[in-house]
Amino acid sequence: MLTLAIPRRDTKPLAKKLLAEFGDLPALLAASPSELARVEGLGEGAAAALKFVEACGVRALQRRALNRPVLANFDAVTDYLHARLAHALTEEFRVLFLNNRNILIRDESFGEGTVNQAPAYPREIVKRALELQASAIILVHNHPSGDPMPSRDDIQLTRAIGDAAKPLGIAVHDHLVIARTGHVSLRAQGLM
Numbered sequence: 001m002l003t004l005a006i007p008r009r010d011t012k013p014l015a016k017k018l019l020a021e022f023g024d025l026p027a028l029l030a031a032s033p034s035e036l037a038r039v040e041g042l043g044e045g046a047a048a049a050l051k052f053v054e055a056c057g058v059r060a061l062q063r064r065a066l067n068r069p070v071l072a073n074f075d076a077v078t079d080y081l082h083a084r085l086a087h088a089l090t091e092e093f094r095v096l097f098l099n100n101r102n103i104l105i106r107d108e109s110f111g112e113g114t115v116n117q118a119p120a121y122p123r124e125i126v127k128r129a130l131e132l133q134a135s136a137i138i139l140v141h142n143h144p145s146g147d148p149m150p151s152r153d154d155i156q157l158t159r160a161i162g163d164a165a166k167p168l169g170i171a172v173h174d175h176l177v178i179a180r181t182g183h184v185s186l187r188a189q190g191l192m
Helices: 012-022 025-030 033-037 044-066 071-085 122-131 152-168
Strands: 092-098 104-112 136-142 171-179 182-185
Touching (some): 025 044, 033 044, 044 071, 071 092, 071 136, 071 171, 104 122, 122 136, 122 152, 136 152, 152 171
Parallel strands (some): 136 171
Antiparallel strands (some): 092 104, 092 136, 171 182
């Protein structure tokens, strides 16, 4: 990738430096432009090229995962969510809104937070589901710590959203916690 962005120069030393700095290719691609800029020898053009490659990869996974019924294609969905969220340095709370055939209507962010929490408000999530005429939702957030085990707050929030959505005919199919080491489904864990 670097050879395309930096022509007529040996980019192997820079590639090795980048991998040493970020650990692996997914973490490197997920790094912010400001993090990339700290690596000596990597200019704005090369950093932009790396971010372009990341965006293309996430977009391809998103198309593969979300243009079919989500529940029947769950591995592809978790691959997409992992690519999008696993290497982020702060928590982000997202909601997948589904129609009555469990096909994605919209994938939206409901807030970025700190290293150990992201704001999410049941009222706003249910309000948006009604606006989109969604029949179901899947809640998703990441744990930058690398541990995908849900916290007590994660479980309480899931239940609060479920309690708010149920009387309106909106199902909460799952809440996924994404981390570098994998993911955990609150539904599969019997926590909802």
